[in-house]
Amino acid sequence: MSSHSGKQNVTVNTLQRMKAKGQKFAALAAYDALFAELISNAGVEVILVGDSLGMVLQGHDSTLPVTLDHMVYHMNCIRRGNRGAMIMADLPFMTYASEGQSLESAALLMRAGAHMVKLEGGAWLAESTRLLSERGIPVCAHMGLTPQSINRIGGFRVQGRDPEQAHTIIEEALLLQEAGAAVLLLECVPVNLGKEITEKLEIPVIGIGAGPHTDGQIMVMHDMLGITPPAIKPPKFIKNFLPESDNGIPGAFKAYADAVHEGRFPGPEHCFN
Ligand code: KIV
Numbered sequence: 001m002s003s004h005s006g007k008q009n010v011t012v013n014t015l016q017r018m019k020a021k022g023q024k025f026a027a028l029a030a031y032d033a034l035f036a037e038l039i040s041n042a043g044v045e046v047i048l049v050g051d052s053l054g055m056v057l058q059g060h061d062s063t064l065p066v067t068l069d070h071m072v073y074h075m076n077c078i079r080r081g082n083r084g085a086m087i088m089a090d091l092p093f094m095t096y097a098s099e100g101q102s103l104e105s106a107a108l109l110m111r112a113g114a115h116m117v118k119l120e121g122g123a124w125l126a127e128s129t130r131l132l133s134e135r136g137i138p139v140c141a142h143m144g145l146t147p148q149s150i151n152r153i154g155g156f157r158v159q160g161r162d163p164e165q166a167h168t169i170i171e172e173a174l175l176l177q178e179a180g181a182a183v184l185l186l187e188c189v190p191v192n193l194g195k196e197i198t199e200k201l202e203i204p205v206i207g208i209g210a211g212p213h214t215d216g217q218i219m220v221m222h223d224m225l226g227i228t229p230p231a232i233k234p235p236k237f238i239k240n241f242l243p244e245s246d247n248g249i250p251g252a253f254k255a256y257a258d259a260v261h262e263g264r265f266p267g268p269e270h271c272f273n
Contacts, residue, residue: 010046010085019203025045025204025206027047028218029048044085047088051063053070075112087113087114096125103132115138116140116183120149126175142185145157158189159188159189160193170200184204189211190272209271219256224238
């Protein structure tokens with residue numbers, strides 16, 4: 001496990017080494033400086049400035065209204081509070097629709113302090129992924145359930161249940177790895193698919209609702225504190241860590257990081273079969 005002390009000491013190489021050694025890493029989506037400090041001090045390796053802020057902070061029913069300006073603002077907040085975690089930032093809806101646009105959008109987030117950008121999608125992102133990584137911008141590919149495509153998918157539901165769709169997700173994940181993606185984030189897929197992709201890929205795989213076999217786990221910070229917005233039905237894959245904390249909110253972050261590092265989270269009750 002890493003110990004953070006006021007500088008970025010978790011890098012993509014750290015995650016790669018942890019994968020090679022079979023060590024699990026923890027990630028949380030968060031949006032402000034104070035929580036960034038508490039989360040990084042708790043030993044969580046990755047902070048995601050997620051476009052989930054559209055639903056959690058802004059009260060929208062999807063992530064689509066989030067803009068690049070919103071992301072840059074929250075990116076700056078997280079950067080100021082962070083004590084050594086790797087910071088990943090979402091490119092929001094329609095800010096990477098073309099290759100040129102993805103370069104310009106990613107550059108803004110990197111200038112604000114991101115260490116990696118996350119893009120939702122599959123094969124169609126191969127060229128942007130290649131361009132970004134060749135120009136020094138590490139990319140996390142987000143596959144499985146991709147909330148920015150909610151209107152096409154038709155709802156927040158498990159992806160890759162039928163064999164054909166599972167095969168496509170595997171093939172496209174391999175393609176994005178080949179294009180230069182440094183990390184894959186896999187959302188809401190059955191346990192077996194999460195396991196197969198994690199084993200097939202050389203790059204670290206972070207899961208949310210993707211079972212216990214992925215190299216890392218991520219959750220939205222508010223979900224793991226038991227404060228999911230009332231309009232949202234709490235998904236099966238979340239767990240409230242506050243009840244097992246011996247030190248309020250900082251203790252809950254530590255309890256989450258420990259549970260992930262020790263392979264105790266997620267349990268079978270948080271997974272899709
Ligand atoms: O935006 C976000 O917080 C995310 C996580 C749910 C993985 O993408």
